[in-house]
Amino acid sequence: MRVLRMIMHSTQEASDPKERRRAAILELVRAQRIRSQGELARLLTKLGHEVNQATLSRDLRDMGVVKGAGGYQLPTGEAALQLASAGSGAATAPAGGSAALYGAVQAWLSTSVTAQNQVLLRTPAGAASTLAVALDAAGWKDVLGTIAGDDTVLVVTPDPRAAARVHKALLELKRGTTQGGRA
Amino acid sequence: MRVLRMIMHSTQEASDPKERRRAAILELVRAQRIRSQGELARLLTKLGHEVNQATLSRDLRDMGVVKGAGGYQLPTGEAALQLASAGSGAATAPAGGSAALYGAVQAWLSTSVTAQNQVLLRTPAGAASTLAVALDAAGWKDVLGTIAGDDTVLVVTPDPRAAARVHKALLELKRGTTQGGRA
DNA sequence: CCGGTCGATGAATAATTATGCGCGTCTTGC
DNA sequence: GCAAGACGCGCATAATTATTCATCGACCGG
Numbered sequence: 001m002r003v004l005r006m007i008m009h010s011t012q013e014a015s016d017p018k019e020r021r022r023a024a025i026l027e028l029v030r031a032q033r034i035r036s037q038g039e040l041a042r043l044l045t046k047l048g049h050e051v052n053q054a055t056l057s058r059d060l061r062d063m064g065v066v067k068g069a070g071g072y073q074l075p076t077g078e079a080a081l082q083l084a085s086a087g088s089g090a091a092t093a094p095a096g097g098s099a100a101l102y103g104a105v106q107a108w109l110s111t112s113v114t115a116q117n118q119v120l121l122r123t124p125a126g127a128a129s130t131l132a133v134a135l136d137a138a139g140w141k142d143v144l145g146t147i148a149g150d151d152t153v154l155v156v157t158p159d160p161r162a163a164a165r166v167h168k169a170l171l172e173l174k175r176g177t178t179q180g181g182r183a
Numbered sequence: 184m185r186v187l188r189m190i191m192h193s194t195q196e197a198s199d200p201k202e203r204r205r206a207a208i209l210e211l212v213r214a215q216r217i218r219s220q221g222e223l224a225r226l227l228t229k230l231g232h233e234v235n236q237a238t239l240s241r242d243l244r245d246m247g248v249v250k251g252a253g254g255y256q257l258p259t260g261e262a263a264l265q266l267a268s269a270g271s272g273a274a275t276a277p278a279g280g281s282a283a284l285y286g287a288v289q290a291w292l293s294t295s296v297t298a299q300n301q302v303l304l305r306t307p308a309g310a311a312s313t314l315a316v317a318l319d320a321a322g323w324k325d326v327l328g329t330i331a332g333d334d335t336v337l338v339v340t341p342d343p344r345a346a347a348r349v350h351k352a353l354l355e356l357k358r359g360t361t362q363g364g365r366a
Numbered sequence: 367c368c369g370g371t372c373g374a375t376g377a378a379t380a381a382t383t384a385t386g387c388g389c390g391t392c393t394t395g396c
Numbered sequence: 397g398c399a400a401g402a403c404g405c406g407c408a409t410a411a412t413t414a415t416t417c418a419t420c421g422a423c424c425g426g
């Protein structure tokens with residue numbers, strides 16, 4: 001029955017129009033300030049996803065996206081964990097340090113700042129530990145260790161210069177300007 | 184000017200009706216599932232805060248509360264981040280998260296100590312994340328990020344001086360003295 | 367004491383979001 | 397092959413939220 005079809009599909013990216021649309025929504029919401037469903041609809045249309053406001057209302061509800069002072073924001077809590085994988089085209093990356101890190105950064109890294117020999121990473125609520133685990137697994141020499149809160153990861157490095165390197169590398173990873181692996 | 188009055192008021196708990204109302208909103212939102220501003224208005228009335236829906240819309244926006252699938256919820260993760268950044272660029276209420284922070288500090292901050300560029304806050308068990316969220320939402324430039332444990336919040340700032348400023352500002356907020364130390 | 371401001375609201379209203387219905391498509395069971 | 401059931405989605409419309417406009421009361425500088 002239907003379930004089987006879905007499984008097969010999820011195996012190869014998301015050919016299901018509904019999933020593709022939702023993935024696009026996720027990216028748009030993460031990337032820019034969306035203030036209304038009408039605005040979102042227009043952007044989606046531009047991306048080739050013609051859609052109705054009513055459907056967006058349902059999509060956003062199902063995805064758990066919330067609307068606040070600054071427009072729509074990504075889901076909070078476990079909801080985020082379930083959906084993130086569907087969002088980043090970087091599907092669930094198989095083991096292997098860097099690959100997994102790429103997906104984690106794409107999906108969960110919001111911002112990064114350095115302070116002394118530390119780097120603070122922000123993520124949607126609840127995703128911090130996931131990102132931290134991925135970063136640990138990557139085995140970068142500059143990363144002495146990480147501590148994850150709910151939406152923040154504290155990365156401890158040997159010194160300020162190392163912190164700067166980590167910061168830069170993560171941002172490049174996120175932007176997709178990928179290059180070799182970091183230290 | 185007016186500011187002086189406000190400072191004086193914050194000195195004595197929250198005698199300002201607006202602040203009291205917002206504090207009540209904070210508690211209600213945290214305690215139960217509020218699905219609409221009308222519903223919230225009714226609850227507030229029951230608590231002695233007669234208020235208009237229009238005002239609630241403004242309160243909610245200023246406090247950074249978001250609305251999602253399950254009703255209104257306090258800002259977390261990205262929501263808080265966006266709120267904070269919104270203050271800098273646009274003419275959005277700079278004092279945005281302050282209302283929430285005031286209440287949070289009053290209610291949960293037990294002690295504060297600094298260490299290098301960090302500030303460690305203690306709270307009653309379980310309240311750490313709430314306080315951290317409020318602090319994030321306030322959007323202080325000195326606060327790069329926070330990590331909450333169960334009863335401890337680690338606040339990371341750019342440097343020792345900033346840590347000292349944050350420490351001082353929080354204690355003043357709690358004592359009700361001033362609200363000046365933003366930065 | 368008197369205009370001139372400013373912040374906080376309420377009322378009314380515009381803008382946005384949620385939802386009841388119904389249609390068309392796809393699947394399954396017989 | 398055909399009826400039943402499950403979905404996804406658009407339309408129209410109810411429900412909610414944001415915003416504009418007008419007040420009101422508390423200062424401020426004269």
